[in-house]
Amino acid sequence: MVNNSKNVPYYAFGEGSLAGLGTLLAERAKSRGGRCIFFVDHFFQGRSLVRDLPVEEGDTLFFVSTVDEPTTDGINEYYSAITAKYHELPSAIVGIGGGCTLDTAKAVSNLLTNGGKAEDYQGWDLVKVPGVYKVGVPTISGTGAESSRTCVLTNRRKNLKLGMNSEHTIFDQLILDPALPVTVPRNQYFYTGMDTYIHCIESLNGSHRHAVGDSFSREALALSREVFGSADMQNRANVERLMVASYLGGCAIANSYVGVVHPLSAGLSTVLKIHHGLANCLVMNVMEDFYPKETDEFHRYMEDQGVDLPSGVTGNLDDDGFARLYESTIIHEKPLVNALGAEYRAILTRERASEIFRRI
């Protein structure tokens, strides 16, 4: 079926909804057998969230370090550890955290049923069969990882950052509990939240359009603007808004492509290991030529929310470094065609990209 979009089949929304996870997992384990594997952002180590989780005897809980973004090697290691410990498939995989943790849960789920290596599935529609049943619980909003059809992994050997873009990557169940993202540090909240704003403006400015995707983008953008244009982006109502925006933004990107920001941002992440949210903001900050109105808007939000960005990030790079930045940017053909047309290489030349990167 051409253009068949998949939704996350189930989403539970509301403060306290995480309390329902235990019942959900118990029913699942009872009907299918197998144990449950939890991937939890290391930020929560020793915190009450972890103590209250319905981890049963025989289950496994991994704390996911978010110092670096997920790598294909890291996913392969989780896969080996799980298959060494268990003789049957897990009843469920639960990811609790931000984009890194959710993407880890999604990738491991795919690998457990498809076998092989994580890098075998980086690309479009390469995952052959549905993964293990998986539940996503975002604790920071913006990436859209909770509802998107990808999980982005860095392949160090190939100098490549690319997702397992597949309908099988989509979570089976989401728990959207606005009580969870209240403890997020201010800068991180902004950087990550802006991911929604950025991919929505990229989609709506692109040529690869889809009326349902546009609607999701417009509403996600309206919510983001309410959040970042308000006096306190992090009050309770705004935390809830941003959670909805992130979910809808993920639904939007399933029907569209990003634009110029994400490829350049992927370059920064691949070469300099800068996290996705921050890398996006670093690029958005210098996008006057490509998204002038939105860049102004972004500057206003930074000022209004008192958020700052590191500067001189590419200052220590030599020519080879800039060459690698360009290579890991320009391979992102789909979004660049979406934003700039088939002749995108004539517009985003090596020189022009370097000039942009030098200002970051």
Place this chain on the structure above:
Amino acid sequence: MVNNSKNVPYYAFGEGSLAGLGTLLAERAKSRGGRCIFFVDHFFQGRSLVRDLPVEEGDTLFFVSTVDEPTTDGINEYYSAITAKYHELPSAIVGIGGGCTLDTAKAVSNLLTNGGKAEDYQGWDLVKVPGVYKVGVPTISGTGAESSRTCVLTNRRKNLKLGMNSEHTIFDQLILDPALPVTVPRNQYFYTGMDTYIHCIESLNGSHRHAVGDSFSREALALSREVFGSADMQNRANVERLMVASYLGGCAIANSYVGVVHPLSAGLSTVLKIHHGLANCLVMNVMEDFYPKETDEFHRYMEDQGVDLPSGVTGNLDDDGFARLYESTIIHEKPLVNALGAEYRAILTRERASEIFRRI
């Protein structure tokens, strides 16, 4: 899991997407066995849409009369006919048409796996097991039947219009092909399209709120306003917009309740057999006390689009008729509490309802 919302798992959107139905059904039949049952709006009898449908030998195609809205008796008859003809469950049920046809497909699908009588499942969460795999193909936009968790049936013996409100009622696959609703007569297009506008303003004015539902409502409402506020509500772009609005509106009502309009409208449908879309508009036309701004807006849209409404609809009713209108309105507790609070009977009294009905 409390407040667990279900999405339609798959939706294919775009002009010409109906052409993918054959492949979809063939794959389904191959993997599951069983034949396919088509429910098609009688409007399409003898038209090219039907000639082009992938109906295979052994399949059954029913033309659904939309003279009256679906009844529990009608659903029970389809059930008997199908179970008499086949010894195994169908591989798929396909509904192609407006709300009446889509709701028929949904109800028959539920009944085939749950057994018994259609009236056994009228209410909240009474359907026990998933229905037969079902595909919805809307050919007119507005009801949200394509994405909602209900299928509304009239129970003549009980003087009741009530849906099988259940997650199992949700379609497994939608095909949203904006080429289909282009032949809809002007008045009908307006009456049905307004259903989205009306249930969204009811939801957003209610007390039973949900942030995800609100987002769906807002975007559906924005699209409806673009359509009905434009010079030609029925041009190609607007047909597409209204299709998206209807889909999102259906997603919204899955997370919210309607308000004052729908219960009064249900009264008109139950007692006078007036179709849902027209009944909604007849009520909306006299809602100055409950939704003043929106009633003004509705009047403007009627004028701008050159659409008219029948008048004197309740002119021939005696006191008993008005009593029945009231009874079949006031039983809709959830939406009335949502709109008017727990003391709704003190606000929408028998006298006040009659006064409203007399002006219709």
